Amino acid sequence: MSVPASTPALEVRGLVKHYPGVKALDGVDLVVRQHEVLGLVGENGAGKSTLLKALVGLVVPDAGEIRVRGEAVKLRSVVDAADHGIGMVFQEQSLVPNLTAAENILLGGEGPGVRRGVYRWDAMRRLAQEQLDKIGSNIDPLVRTDALSFADRQMVEIAKVLRIEQRSQHPPVIVLDEPTSVLESKEIETLFAQIRRLREFASVVFVSHRLDEVLEVCDRVAVLRNGQSVGEVAAAGAVPRELHRMMIGSTGSDDHYHENAAAVVESGQPRLAVRGLSGTSFQDVNLDVAAGEIVAIVGVHGSGREDVCRALFGAEPVTAGEIWMDGKKIDISGTRAACAAGIGYVPAERKTEGMVGPMSVAENMTLAKQRARCAGPFVAPGKQATVVDRWIDRLSIRTPGRDTPIQRLSGGNQQKVVLARWLVGGDIRLLLLDHPTRGLDIGARSEVYRLMRELAASGVATVLLADSLEEAIGMADRILVMNDGRVVSEVGCPAGGKPSPLDLVKEMV
């Protein structure tokens, strides 16, 4: 069966996917032409990852259709997708670390490499070598995968994905999800050369946060925002600024970040003073945060900012440095000491680290500050009800009641409960917010921003690891840029005098 060259390799029409409380995809359209490298960009929460999962059968959309070479298909599993010639290189590398490269490349489709369940290692090596030759890689197929560098593992993954050529007679569609996030710049060059090779016999969907990279390697770039396609541009001649504007849309008018409510920062002694903090992935970090101030730390993946944030809460070991709160030196060798010092931490992984899913709103809210609901060693139901209901009311948490399991709430309301956990004690002085709006829709995000403003106004100091640069710039009074474990610059960020994202990006990479 031959397909006219004008037929798109892959076409997505009106794709819709709901999650409880969030509309992840809201009618996405996407066209991938034959032998094209299509860039896909969007802010966190724009729906990129859900769209990619739908393309490889990991997510079944609620509505809309996916067409492969003009033919509508239903993709229910990775195998389905592979049968239609769609394969994905996952963001978190999906190789079995304790197997050889050859086994990983051939995993699930060893063919003549395994006869009646018995391995023919020479055949395995030969088949894997064929795959590696396609991408011009000189990795030894029989080396254990965990002995390879990140870049080599990625080559193994690409070699593995190319196996789908055997399942489908047509040129494959290869999806690369944030392939550059763990690579060095030289390795990125190699990867780009590889992508250009792939174009000869495949179509490629390339997802990245780094817009300059996207423009460098792609033919065309499609932009997603809030689960919708908001446009596409030809990469030739386009500038990152243009893409950026499409990604964030026009937020200036409606004061998304409640900048008018920004607190007045008190000068004088800082609430938090960090001196020379060092750990495994960060060195010599100095940081001051005043009461009422919001300081954002920005940096690319691997900059060490997450670890700094966790170290401030005593959840990450430090090798050197001092931490002072309101002029008093504190010892944060564990999270207990941090809690006692009035520090609260909202973790990035809400579902696994932020909350106990099956437990009630009340239990989750009083988890860290048991004293708020207890009389002596016993839980005082009346006291608990009063405290919890007060915070449900004050943060306008939408829940059927305080006894509802937190996992039944929408993401935004869950996050408010997690935030309230630090507020019920009444002794909060510093909040560490690690991606507090991750996975939330626009409305919920806005509410979290409003809460942050209110808390700042009441004198709470905040360290924010924002989900996007826009968020950091919108919310912060000051921004610290981290690169490779060190703070490389500090940028004032007052309302009315915000820096541009591109200036920050320059420092980050």
Next chain:
Amino acid sequence: MFAVLSPRFRSIENVQNMVDAAAVLAVVTCGITFVLLMGSIDLSAAGVMGASALTVSLLVANNRNDNDLGLLGIGVAVLLGCAFGCLSGLALVLLKVPSFMATLGVSAVGLGVATLMFAGVQPNISDAMLKGWAIERFLGLSYLTWIAATCVLVGWLLQRYTRLGRYAFAIGGAEEVLALSGVRVKPYKVAVFAVAGAFYGLAGVMVTSQLGAGLVQAGSGYDFSAITAAVVGGTLLTGGRGGVLHSAVGVLLVVVLTNGLVQIGVSPYWQGGVEGLIVVAAVAAAVIPQRRRNQVVK
């Protein structure tokens, strides 16, 4: 150390004794290693061995009935072990019962079946071949030891050259990746438990040969010793690392230690406790490199 403390430890006979004593444990450990490689655990060895011991002693020439099936009887006992393994595996993948609970249950079932067959009268075997396994020697080592050595070899081949063995590794390494690669994991899990069960079945037969009779308690204590041996040998309880050869070394270490303790005059009453301490210490030593703060251990 033991060689210094006790001259008897050094003797040829004692070395032969130790290797012979290691035979049954080696076979059990071979089986359990595959389960541990997947990151699961298997506590069914004692029950499966009891059932297989009674089965074999009632099927070969014995004082309870007129059966005299010889090798066929041994085969049936091994198959029975295999079936018990299947049962554990199916409970794990179909009913989602965690492996430690599923296999603990299967162990109890095995003991129950064995008790039913025992029926209050101990079956003594008179089958010359089976009795001979424990007594006759080849190159100074008993037949049982050669059987165990064969099992280790077969186990190593399984692990190195079969899809079953390689996938056991892969399941322990990154199970999600297998699923994302379109591999159906469940059948392999069941098969691994079945293979392990077959090893336990054979071990039950070997114990029967040693004792000359079928006892319900034939496998008593082997489940724990086998896990100890595998862990001491370097197979991780979290799966993905180690292997049959590692475990064989672990078996020798454990047997040398137990034997050494006896030879230097430590009361046998102490041995159980010492073995317990060893396994906890070995596991602690194995996880030191990967310990992380705030790591949740269940």
